Amino acid sequence: MSVTRRQMIARSGALGAGIAFTGSLSELFAGTAAAQDLGHSGYGPLVPDPDGLLDLPKGFRYKVLSREGDQLRSGEGKVPSNHDGMAAFAGGNGRVRLVRNHENRYNGKIGVPTVKGLTYDPMGKGGCTALTLDRHGKVLGERVAIAGTAVNCAGGPTPWGTWLTCEETEDRAGTNGYTKDHGFIFEVDPADPHRSGAVPLTAMGRFQHEAIAVDPRRGIVYETEDAFEKPFGLFYRFLPKKPQGGLGSLRAGGRLQAMRVPGVPDLSSIQETGASFDDIEWVDVPDPLAVETPIRLQDFGKKGITHAQKLEGCYWGGTSVYFVSSFARSAEGSAADHYGQIWRYEPSKRRLTLVIVFGPDTDVQLPGESPDNICLAPSGGLMVCEDGNGAQHVYGVTRRGEVYAVARNAQNIGTPDAPEWGEFAGVAFSPDGGTMYVNCYSPGTTFAVTGPWRRA
Template sequence: MVREFLSLAGTVRNCAGGPTPWNSWITCEETADRAGGTLMQNHGYNFDVPATAQPRLAQAVALKAMGRFRHEAVAVDPKTDIVYQTEDLGDSAIYRFIPKTPGKLAAGGRLQALVVRDSFSLDTRNWKEQFVKVGAKLAVSWVDLDEVESPKNDLRLQAQAKGAAKFARGEGMWWGSGDVYFACTNGGKKQHGQIWKHTPATETLELTAEPNDPAVIDRADNLTVAPWGDLVLCEDGPGEQFLSGITPKGGFYKIARNAVSNSEFAGATFSPDSTTLFVNIQRQGLTLAITGPWRR
C-alpha cells in the first residue's frame, strides 16, 4: 500500500456501498440507530464520498431521500444514474432511488421498492416453499414510498404493504453489463444464500443461483462483477470462508480461502486496470491485493 487516509467521519457501521459513474463511492450505514446516548443524530443513511488521491475529509451529508434503513450496498446504472439498494434484514426489500438531477443525490429524488408483478408481496426467500425457481424470470415493477426517513425503521414493511417483494438479507450488489446483481445471504430452503439478477432494460428479475449446499456457496455476502463477466462472491458463513466465483453459465469455483481465521471476506473490487482484486478480511482488518493473470 502506498498510503491511506481518512475520507469520511461521523457515520456508524459503514458497510459495502458501491462505486458511482461520477467518480465517488457511496458508503452505507448498516444500522437504523436513533439519536440518544453517544449518538448526536439519527443514523441509517447513505453518504457520497468523492474518490481522490489527495488526503481529504469529505463533508458527511446524509442522503436522506434515499431512505433510512439498514443499508448494505448500492449499484448505479451508468446510463440513468438510478441507484439500486439492498437492505440487510431477514425480511428486506430491494429499493431504487431516482435522483431529480443525475449524479446529484443530495438534491433529492424518488425512492421506490421492487414489486413482482401479479405476486403481491412475494416471499422470494424460499425458506418454507420454493416460490421462485432458479432460472425463472419474473416481471417486475416499482412502487413509490412516502415516509422514507422511517422513524420506526419500518420502510420495508411500508413497501410490502404496497406489494413489494420480500428478500432474505439483501447484501452485496454490483452493476455489470446492463444488469444489477445482488446476494441474499440466507435465502433458500437451507439458508445458504441466493444470487439474483435484475435487468432494468426488460424489468425482469431472475434467481440465478440457490445451491442450498455450503460446499458450493455458504452465505454469499459482498460481491463484484469481474472484468471477464464472472461474479466474485465473499462468503460470510459459520465455517471456513472462501472467495468464490460464478460463471455466466452457472459454474461455481473457488478463488481463495481465508487461512487466517473464520472471518468473512468483504469489499471485493477490482483495480481500474483489471489486474488486481482487492478484498478485506473483516475481523482482522486486513486488505489483500490479489493479482492475476485471471483468465487462467
C-alpha cells in the same frame, strides 16, 4: 454483516470447497465487456501460506497493504477495525485509490478517528478510509475518508468515480450514545474526501442499508436492505432529480421506491431458477426518513410489498442490475429455505428473474453457501466472498458454472482446538485487472493479490 450468518454450519474448519448451482451463469455476464472466460476450473489447489495469512494457488502472491491497529500514514490515528466493502478507482499516472468501509458499531474495536470536516456524528465509530497506491502497488498514503458514521457495511461505486458508503443500522440519536440519526448513505470522494464531506443523503432513505448499484445510463440507484428481523428487507430504487450524476448531485434529492413483485410477498418462496416475473411494480416509499416507522413496516397499500431475507450484494452488469440474497431460513421467518440466490432485474422490460441458486455440494459442512460481496473478474467470471463460520474463501465462478477457490483465510482468530476464521469482504479489481484487492474482516487486513488473472 450480521454475526448470525450460517449458524447452522458447524465450526469444523472444513477445507473442502464445494458449491452447487442451478441456473445459467451466462446470464450474469450478458452484455458485459468482460474478458474471455477462464475456461477451466481454477488456478489449481490452494497452497498453505507459511506466514499463516492467506492461502493462494501456485503462481499467485499477496501483499498486505494495511492492518488494523497500525498507524494511518496520515498520522490521524490507528487503522480502524472491521474491514468491509471496498472499491478501486483509477487515480491517474497508474495510481489506484481504494476506499474501504469499516463496519464498526458503537461498541466496536478500533473506531475510525474523527477528523474535522469529515465527521458526521462524533459518537459514531464507523466510516471509511482511503488508500493511494502507486503503479507498482506501493502504498503512498492512507487517510480517513469519512468518520462518525455507523456500521458501514457495503455500498458501491458511482459512474462519476465516487463511493457510496451505506450504514447498516436504524439507530436514532440518543440510542447507544449517538448524537444524530443513523441509517443513511454517504458519498465519499476517494481523491479528496473534504470535497464530499460527511453529508447524509437523506432522500435515499433511512434503513439498514447494504449495497447499491447505479444504472450508468439512467442514473437510477438501486439499493438493498439487510434487515435482521422479520419482516425482512426490501429492494429499492432511487430516482434522482439530477440523473446526470456528478459529485454532490444526489444531495438534490429524488424519489425512493420499493419493488413489488405481484403475487410474491417473499422472494424466498421462488425456488426454480429461470422463474421470471414481468410488470414489476415500483411503489413510492411513504416516509423515506422513517420518522415513526421503519420503511419495511410502512403501509404500502392493500397489495403490500415484496420482502426478502439477507439482501446483500448489488451490482450493475450490461443492461441489468443484479442483487444477492445470501440465504433464507424458514425458522427465522422466511417463506422457504435457500443457501443463496442471485436475482436479475431488467429495467427496460420491467422483468425480474431468478438467475442462480447457491447450495452446499452434498454436505452442509462444506463451505460455499451464503454469497455476499460479488464482483466481475477479468477472467470473465465472478468473484464471490464467502461469509459465515468454518473455513472462509474467495471463490471464482466461470461462465460455465465451474467453481474454484481463489483464496482461503489462514488467520485463525479462534483456538487450535476450535479454529475460526474471519469472513472475506470488499473484493475488487484494479482498473487494469492485474490485481485483486480483498479484505479480511477480522483481524482487519487489506490484501493485494497478483498473479496470472487473465490466464486462459
